[in-house]
Amino acid sequence: MISLLRKFLRPTLRQQLEDGVREALRRYADRRTAPDLRVYVSTDLVPPGMSTGLWARDEEAHLKRFAAQWAQDHNIARAGLRVEVVMLDTKREFAFVKPLG
Numbered sequence: 001m002i003s004l005l006r007k008f009l010r011p012t013l014r015q016q017l018e019d020g021v022r023e024a025l026r027r028y029a030d031r032r033t034a035p036d037l038r039v040y041v042s043t044d045l046v047p048p049g050m051s052t053g054l055w056a057r058d059e060e061a062h063l064k065r066f067a068a069q070w071a072q073d074h075n076i077a078r079a080g081l082r083v084e085v086v087m088l089d090t091k092r093e094f095a096f097v098k099p100l101g
Helices: 002-009 013-027 052-073
Strands: 036-042 083-088 095-100
Touching: 013 036, 013 052, 013 095, 036 052, 052 083
Parallel strands: 036 083
Antiparallel strands: 036 095
């Protein structure tokens, strides 16, 4: 029962990545520039039946729009803002966002 409840309360992969983008941009807010972002995702997290390349392109476009809107809402210059999704085939499932200064 508890594991079922935990599963419903766990954020989705997209929400986790948006939180990572938000945190990376927040760290750069005092510099008034938006960093390039590199998103690392394990291929095991891609929804079943979807190609990793297609998923990566869709997620990259979504995160770019999300980052640009968040930066604009918080008065962070977003000139040259890039988001790159890197798919890694590993034995561990993970997803994280790394700002590139």
